Amino acid sequence: MFTHVYFSAFRISGTEAAMTVEVHWLGTPQTHRADVVGGKVANLSRLAERQPVPPGFCVFGHSSEELATEFAADGITSAYRELAARQEQNEPAVAVRSSAVDEDGEHTSFAGLNETYLNVVGEKAVVDAVRACVASFRSERALAYRSKWGLDAPDQFAVLVQQLVTADVAGVAFSVDPVTHSGSTVVVNSSWGLGESIVGGTVTPDTYRVDRASWDVTERRIADKARMTVPAPAGVRELPVPRQLRSTETLSDAQVVRTARLAVQLEEQMGWPADVEFAWSAERLYLLQCRPVTALHTSEEAGSTAGGRTA
Template sequence: MNELVVAAKQTSNAPAPEGIGGKARNLLRLNKLDLNVPPFVVIPSQWFEDLCGPEQRDAQGVPIFEQIQLPVGATQQILAQFEGFKGYFAVRSSYKEEDAAGHSYAGQFKSRLFVPPAELGAAILDVWSSSLSAHVAAYQASLDLEQHFFLSVIVQEMVDAEVSGVAFSMNPLTGHRHQQVVNAVFGLGEGLVSGDLEADQYLITKGQIERKLVHKTHAYRFHAGEKGGLIKQTIDTELATAPTLSNAQLRQVVTLVEQVKVQFGRHQDIEFAFKGDTLYLLQARPVTAFHHQPDIAGHYIVWDNSNIIESYPGITAPLTFSYIIRLYEKAYRQFVALMGVSPKAIERNAEDFAHMLGFLNGRIYYNLRSWYKMISMLPGYSFNARFMEQMMGVKE
């Protein structure tokens, strides 16, 4: 049986062990950098594969979850690595290709928060079994990815956060490589990750801060009596309009995301939490939704007519263009609304919908930045962007 991988003992310059997945590998690397990652252990995928003999698999070799149990003493072995810790645990997945630069697997696998020690074994199996789900298989098929049945599991000390958020070392929506973006909510980050809560947003460009504060009504907080340990609570009136992050906290977060970017050598998306004045780094992954977007820090626009020239060959009159551009604006505003994008989000991007096309020297062009911006509002950016490029012929 494979041994547990313990982050606190991974202090040498040796490479991370094989078979622990992208998220765990990143955590081990972050832990070595002394960036205040909550203590954790990783249970490698091979450890789970060892549990599945022929009698625990179907005719195709797929594990049968209901017939799998942790070995006697396994939970106690895991808990022994957290000597002196009296709190709850977070149990998360770490898949072979999860959090990779090309596909993040975001939201595909289960996570369990505020798991008490007595329920740790069941939570570990529950998270591990999510690799067998139908929606994971569909996700892999949509991206032509190889299907694997074994993922690793991370067990980590749970941080009962007062403020949680995500930070990007660049703006993934606009492509601005020199603008950090920080989104934060009061309480735990579940409401932010799920999209249930609106978040304060901070845009930091060369040290200049633009604050987009929202009226906050609720926060997710720990409640021992609730299933999953979380409860959605109404926040105090005085917090409704208060900024989630002080200037000092914001500087800490920006410094942290830049540190991670430098260490990994590419733009990063991090999850963070504050408890009191202490900043915790929960995880980091590459930003995956920007590689097709131009860097708008240079203030340029990319025009392309590879496809639209088939509809409007030759010279187009200004009157015709004024009609076409309005049709595109209305059609694609309605399209994203039909796909579930909120009216507020559509209005925030009104300028992009109004400039889907351009008119240069009597010819019509696509404004590619607006098209990528629209695609980024929808789920499955990487897949949709490739489809759009194929349709437009922009790779040719």
């Protein structure tokens, strides 16, 4: 199994400070610990062997300084090359996402506060995106959110680099209804393209409700989906949905039920109501994120099922 560990040092205001930056793959013991790599990575890592999680690796360290990633460039590059070899691609497109240690917890989500970069291609671009994610941990917005919840400034960082799924349809599923709190219903939101239009709240997605006892689709609300996010050179862009697709269902009943079953499986595996980001590509279902349904504890994210979720 590919692993890189780096030890280096830098000088801050005349004081020598030791740093450790490590790179490890999802599915390995080093990426199972939420107190080291954050909930986002730890959850996916623990699920990687049994669920359809795209391959990826985590860059993490124990310094509050963004400069720490200067010493991890070789490790990031080597891991990206290994990912390319596994995917049999020269320069695979990846998603680069933050995974703060106290992110995606039972009460705090850091929704939209730390940076995410999609469709990142090439060694230099991946290294730059990781550095930008690390810098976002100490952004004004992130620090203000930490202060609100009584959390200290971060003294460690973790960033996930993962194969990008070029989604035909993407969305969010909840193993319980996050608005009514009903444990008998699974809610699935979906829209065309990558999930960022739902995440950013710029599109109202289709909404399906599935009965957990019978697995029947008990309700469907097909939205007028005006916008979609698609890969573009050096990133992604949001485009108008073709008119003939705007009011067309994004998922078949079979896909809705398969997605709902995944959400319930994840609840059973993780031991808490699951908030799941998923993607369908070429008739295959992928798990992109799994975290607790924080809307059960706070009304701030109750708009999730109306397309207002950010993460």
